[in-house]
Amino acid sequence: MTHYINIGQLLQVRNPKKPLIGNDFNKLPLIENAYLSIDKQGIISDFGSMQNFTNPNQDKTLDVNGKIIMPAWIDSHTHLVFAASRADEFVDKINGLSYEEIAAKGGGILNSAKKLNEIDETLLYRKSVVLLNEAIKYGTGAIEIKSGYGLSPEGELKMLRVIKKLKENFKIPIKATFLGAHAIPEKYNKNDYIDLLINQLLPVIAQEKLADYIDVFCEKNYFSADETSKILEAGLKYGLKPKIHANQFTSIGCIEKAIRHQAISVDHLEIMKNIDYKILSNTNTIATLLPGCSFFINIPYAPAKKMIDYNIPIVLATDFNPGSTPTFNMNFIVSLGSIKLKLTPEQAINAATINAAFAMEIQDTYGSIARGKKANFLILKNYISHYNEIPYFFATNPLDHHIIN
Ligand code: NIG
Ligand code: FE
Numbered sequence: 001m002t003h004y005i006n007i008g009q010l011l012q013v014r015n016p017k018k019p020l021i022g023n024d025f026n027k028l029p030l031i032e033n034a035y036l037s038i039d040k041q042g043i044i045s046d047f048g049s050m051q052n053f054t055n056p057n058q059d060k061t062l063d064v065n066g067k068i069i070m071p072a073w074i075d076s077h078t079h080l081v082f083a084a085s086r087a088d089e090f091v092d093k094i095n096g097l098s099y100e101e102i103a104a105k106g107g108g109i110l111n112s113a114k115k116l117n118e119i120d121e122t123l124l125y126r127k128s129v130v131l132l133n134e135a136i137k138y139g140t141g142a143i144e145i146k147s148g149y150g151l152s153p154e155g156e157l158k159m160l161r162v163i164k165k166l167k168e169n170f171k172i173p174i175k176a177t178f179l180g181a182h183a184i185p186e187k188y189n190k191n192d193y194i195d196l197l198i199n200q201l202l203p204v205i206a207q208e209k210l211a212d213y214i215d216v217f218c219e220k221n222y223f224s225a226d227e228t229s230k231i232l233e234a235g236l237k238y239g240l241k242p243k244i245h246a247n248q249f250t251s252i253g254c255i256e257k258a259i260r261h262q263a264i265s266v267d268h269l270e271i272m273k274n275i276d277y278k279i280l281s282n283t284n285t286i287a288t289l290l291p292g293c294s295f296f297i298n299i300p301y302a303p304a305k306k307m308i309d310y311n312i313p314i315v316l317a318t319d320f321n322p323g324s325t326p327t328f329n330m331n332f333i334v335s336l337g338s339i340k341l342k343l344t345p346e347q348a349i350n351a352a353t354i355n356a357a358f359a360m361e362i363q364d365t366y367g368s369i370a371r372g373k374k375a376n377f378l379i380l381k382n383y384i385s386h387y388n389e390i391p392y393f394f395a396t397n398p399l400d401h402h403i404i405n
Contacts, residue, residue, distance in 0.1 A: 001037055001038070001039050001040065001045065001057065001059040001060070002037070002038050002059065002060045002061075002062060003035055003036070003037045003038075003053070003055060003059055003060070003061045003062070004035060004036045004037075004038075004061075004062050004064055004069060004379075005035045005050065005053060005061050005062070005063050005064070006033070006035075006050060006063050006064055006065055006066060007031075007033070007034040007035065007036060007064055007066075007067065007068070007069045008032065008033070008064075008066035008067055008068050008385060009030050009031070009032055009034070009068045009069075009386065009387060010030060010031045010032075010034035010036060010047060010068075010069050010070075010369060011028060011030045011068060011069070011070035011071070011349065011369070011387055012028060012029065012030070012070055012071050012349070012350075012353050012354060012367075012368045012369055013029045013030060013031055013047065013368070013369045013370070014029045014354070014368055014369075014370065015368060015370035015373070016354060016363075016368070017363075018358075019286055019313035019315075019354075019355045019358040019359075020313060020350050020354060020355055021308075021311045021312070021313050022311060025308070025313070025314070025346075025347055025350055025351075025355075026344065026346060026347060027346055028345075028346040028349055028350060028387060030387070031047065031048065031049055032049075033049060033050045033051075034047060034048065034049055034050060034069075035047060035048060035049075035050055035053045036069060036369065036377075037059075038375040038403075042374060042375045042404075042405030043372060043373070043374060043375065044369060044370065044371055044372065044373050044374070044375055045371060046371065047369060047371075064379055065382070066382065066385070067379050067380055067381070067382050067384075067400060068379070068380040068384055068385075068387065068390075069369075069377055069378065069379055069380075070349070070353070070369075070377060070378050070380070070387075070390075071141070071353045071354070071366065071367055071368050071369060071376065071377050071378070072139055072140065072141020072142070072172075072353075072366075072376045072377055072378050072402060072404075073138075073139045073140050073141060073330035073331070073334075073352050073353065073356075073378075074140075074141065074142045074143075074352065074353060074356035074357050074359075074360060074362070074366065074367055075135065075140045075142070075143045075144065075317050075318050075320070075328070075330055075356070076142075076143075076144045076175075076265070076288060076315055076317045076356045076359035076360045077144055077146075077243070077265075077267050077288050077290060077317035077318070077319050077359075078143055078144060078145050078146065078317070078318055078319065078320040078321070078328070079145070079146050079148060079149070079179075079319070079320060079321035079322075080128060080131055080132060080135070080143065080145045080320055080321075080328070081124065081128045081145055081147070081149070081159050081162050081163060081166075082112055082115075082116065082127075082149050082321065082322045083112065083115035083116045083118065083119040083124060083127070083149070084112070084115045084119075084322065085322050085326065086107070086108075086111060086112065086322045086323050089102050089107045089108070089111070089323070090326075092107070093297070098297075099297040099299070099323070099324060100221075100249070108183070108323055109148070109149065109151075109182055109183040109217075109323065110151075110183060110185070110186065112149040112322055112323065113149050113150065113151040113152075113155065113183070113185060115149075116149040116150055116151075116155050116158070116159065117150065117151075117152055117154070117155045121158050121161060121162060124158065124159075124162050125162045125165055125166075128162055128163075128166060129166070129169075131320075131328065132166060132170060134328060135320070135328035135330075136170075136172065136402060136404075137397075137399070137402070138328060138329050138330060138331065138397055138399060139330055139331060139378045139397075139399045139402055140172070140328065140330055141172055141366065141376040141377075141378075141402065141404065142172050142173040142174070142356075142357070142360060142362055142366050142367075142376070143172065143173075143174055143175075144174070144175040144176075144177060144213075144243075144317075144359075144360055145163045145166070145174060145175070145176060145177070146176075146177040146178075146179040146182075146215055147159040147160050147163070147176075147177070147178055147179050147180065147182075147211075148179030148180065148181075148182030148183075148215070148217075149182070150180070151180070151182065151183060151185040152185060152187075153196070153200060153201055153204075156178070156180050156201060157201075157204065157205075157210070160176060160178065160205060160208075160210035160211060161210065163176040163210075164176065164208075164209075164210055171404045171405055172376065172404060173360070173362050173365075173366065175212045175213065175360050175361075175362075176210060176211045176212050176213070177211060177212065177213040177214065177215045177243060178201075178202075178205055178210070178211035178213070178214050178215065178235070178240060179214075179215040179216070179217070179245075180197040180201055181194070181197060181215070181216040181217060181222075181223050181227075181228070181231050182215075182217050182222075183217065183222060184222070190223075190227070194223075194227060194230065194231060197231060197234075198230070198231065198234040202234055202235065202237075202238050202240075203238070205238070205240075206238035206239070206240075211240055212240070212241075213240055213241055213242065213243045213264065214231070214232060214235030214236075214240040214241070214242050214243075215242070215243055215244050215245060216228040216231050216232065216242075216244050216245065217244075217245040218244055218245060218246050218252070218254035218257070218258075219245065219246075219248055219249055219250065219252070219254075220249065220250045220252060224252065225252055225253035225254050225256070225257045226257075228244065228254055228257050228258075229257040229260070229261070232244070232257065232258070232261040232263075233261065236261060241262065241263070241264050242258055242261050242262070242263040242264065243263060243264050243265045243266075243267065243288075243359070244258050244263055244265075244266055244267065245267055245268055246258060246266045246267065246268060246269065247266070247268055247269045247270060247271050247272060247276065248268040248269075248270055248271070248293075248299070249270070249271060249299070250271055251271050251272060251273045251276055254266070255269075255276050255279050255280055256279050258285060259279060259280065259283050259285050262284065262285070263285050264285065264286065264359060264361065265285060265286040265287070265288045265315065265359045266280070266285055266286075266287060266288070267287075267288040267289075267290060267317070267319075268288075268289075268290055268293070268302070268319075269287055269288075269289060269302045269303075269307070270293075270294060270299055270300050270301065270302050271300065272302070272303055272306070272307075277306060277307065277310045277312070278310070280307070280310065280312050281310040281311055281312050282311070286312075286313045286314075286315050286355065286358060286359050287302075287307050287312050287313065287314050287315065288315040288316075288317050288359055289302040289304055289314060289315065289316055289317075289337070289341060289351075290302075290316075290317055290318070290319035290325065290333075291316070291333060291336035291337055291340050291341055292318050292319055292320075292325040292327050292332065292333050292336060293319045293324045293325045294336075294340065295325075295336055295340070296324055296325050296326065296327075297324050301340045301341055302341060304337070304341035304342065304343055305341070305342055308347070313355055313358070314343070314347070314351045314355060315351050315352070315355045315356045315358075315359045316330075316333050316334060316337045316343075316348060316351040316352045316356070317333065317352075317356065317359075318330060318333050329395070329397070330352055331390065331394075331395075331396065331397060331398060331399075332394060332395050333352065334348045334349060334351075334352050334390060334391050335348075335390075335391040335392075335393075335394035335395065336394075337351060337352070337391065338391035338392075339391070339394065345387055345388045345390060345391050345392075346387075348391055349387060349390060349391075353367050353368065354367040354368045355367075374405060375403055375404075375405055376403070376404050376405065377402075377403050378399055378400075378401070378402055378403075379399075379400045379401040379402075379403070380398045380399065380400055381398050381399070381400045382400075383398065384398045
């Protein structure tokens with residue numbers, strides 16, 4: 001047993017059974033001047049106010065001298081496995097081209113796919129290890145990672161095998177999402193490609209247990225709502241629940257299809273029609289917002305406040321990828337949540353911890369401080385004395401220690 005004592009604020013002390021909305025989402029339960037006890041198995045066994053702290057067995061105590069302790073960030077939407085940066089397109093963008101214009105001239109996702117198909121699996125794995133270790137150093141304690149830069153049977157399987165190996169070799173929980181329907185590869189017409197995804201790739205992915213979820217980039221010039229529906233249905237037959245890219249540039253009926261297939265989450269949602277809010281409210285589907293993408297490619301920010309008014313549960317994630325969001329810094333995303341989406345610090349922190357745990361279906365073991373949950377928490381540096389300062393000190397890394405198990 002190890003006791004962390006003299007914690008200035010112990011954040012997110014609760015154990016909800018559903019994603020937070022309404023009043024619960026507006027509040028961040030905490031204990032000031034607290035202790036936190038972790039048993040030998042790496043499980044939270046006790047916590048409370050220092051007044052009630054006793055140590056009859058003379059276990060090890062670690063005095064954190066007033067620092068904040070909080071559950072680790074949960075990044076429920078990333079494309080962390082990729083072969084190369086797209087910094088050349090970044091320069092095109094600075095010189096005036098839009099994300100869509102870059103894609104239209106052979107850049108974008110197809111550019112990443114070309115490089116992914118050239119790189120060998122060992123090197124791809126090694127590059128991914130570097131990035132994942134870096135994300136963990138910024139406080140990410142659980143992560144979802146998508147395929148989608150392969151766009152060929154070999155490429156997609158290569159990506160998913162790399163993710164599987166990350167799962168085996170890292171202590172944090174990792175979920176894999178099959179995003180074969182990320183773009184239409186040059187060699188195929190769309191129907192043939194969808195056919196290949198459904199009839200050739202899905203059976204292998206299921207057989208080798210390479211994915212937990214299925215994703216589609218449901219968007220004009222990519223996959224229509226009906227095509228999305230067809231792909232999700234096929235995925236569900238193999239037990240892959242949907243988490244989809246929707247409403248990033250246009251609203252074309254994707255949310256409705258996602259809900260019909262009981263999606264865990266719909267992600268992006270920068271462009272929302274009135275009907276979209278109505279469809280999404282009172283469902284079990286979570287809205288995952290990715291303000292780092294809006295920041296980097298200069299598109300509108302998701303209308304989070306209006307979603308909250310409709311009682312839609314909100315999650316914040318990075319969308320870490322080489323094209324639209326080259327950051328894995330969850331702390332920065334939480335700042336953008338507050339600064340750009342106008343989430344209060346309480347809401348932003350809830351969105352990036354416990355609600356995000358629901359978006360990865362790990363809410364029973366991660367995402368908050370509760371007895372029986374895994375010890376996966378952050379000790380913050382002492383320039384953070386109140387949780388309001390977490391989004392306030394934007395683009396900094398306030399992490400002092402990340403304790404995993
Ligand atoms: O979530 N929008 C689709 N996919 C990624 C970007 C992919 C890329 O540009 O490489 C996203 O923003
Ligand atoms: Fe994405």
